[in-house]
Amino acid sequence: STVNKIVRIGYVSSLLYALLPQVVYLFRQNHPDIQVELIEHGTKDQIEALKLGKIDLGFGRLRISDPAIKRILLRKEKLKLAIHKNHHLTRFIDQGIYLSQIIDEPIFSYPATQKPNFSTLIQSIFTDLGLVPKDMVEVREIHMALGLVSSGEGICLIPESASDIGMKNLVYIPILDLEAYTPISLAVRNMDQSPYLPQILECIKQVFEEEGIPIQLEGD
Numbered sequence: 001s002t003v004n005k006i007v008r009i010g011y012v013s014s015l016l017y018a019l020l021p022q023v024v025y026l027f028r029q030n031h032p033d034i035q036v037e038l039i040e041h042g043t044k045d046q047i048e049a050l051k052l053g054k055i056d057l058g059f060g061r062l063r064i065s066d067p068a069i070k071r072i073l074l075r076k077e078k079l080k081l082a083i084h085k086n087h088h089l090t091r092f093i094d095q096g097i098y099l100s101q102i103i104d105e106p107i108f109s110y111p112a113t114q115k116p117n118f119s120t121l122i123q124s125i126f127t128d129l130g131l132v133p134k135d136m137v138e139v140r141e142i143h144m145a146l147g148l149v150s151s152g153e154g155i156c157l158i159p160e161s162a163s164d165i166g167m168k169n170l171v172y173i174p175i176l177d178l179e180a181y182t183p184i185s186l187a188v189r190n191m192d193q194s195p196y197l198p199q200i201l202e203c204i205k206q207v208f209e210e211e212g213i214p215i216q217l218e219g220d
Contacts (some may be wrong), residue, residue: 010058016113
């Protein structure tokens with residue numbers, strides 16, 4: 001009898017706006033005999049799930065090191081600033097803006113889940129630049145943050161790919177600080193000889209090439 005081959009992939013939800021769906025779709029096309037199961041997990045939970053064998057691969061956004069886990073940096077995704085189209089900062093839409101120029105604004109960060117998360121990543125970028133935002137409010141998730149910005153309430157930092165969410169009244173300004181990025185990494189068990197890894201890396205390379213995005217593929 002044929003054994004059903006299953007690969008369980010953990011992911012953070014914001015990567016659904018990035019290239020993860022294309023990568024998984026291509027993997028399914030190339031390997032129709034392998035069943036793919038997608039399981040949403042924060043980056044920190046992915047580490048535990050990998051160690052317990054609940055997932056085989058994890059796509060995440062945080063730098064979390066663990067001796068049992070190998071992380072491969074795929075790309076550094078730039079951050080953008082989401083603001084209301086009538087906000088006074090729209091004058092920077094063409095030239096971009098530095099984080100030092102927004103610290104007096106009310107900033108929504110997300111998610112309000114177990115730390116570390118995307119919110120702590122944003123906080124650490126400000127800290128690394130020696131900046132202290134005056135009014136940073138944590139909300140449950142990205143749609144809530146963008147909904148509040150769309151109602152004229154404040155501003156929000158998001159990964160570039162999330163600007164495809166397409167909420168009304170929003171415009172997005174490039175952030176000029178080189179430190180303003182979120183790493184996208186693939187995590188696997190350190191000694192894992194799984195055949196899925198080279199297969200999924202092949203799909204990642206192909207999708208990144210098609211999109212014209214440079215791929216890093218370096219140990220993180």
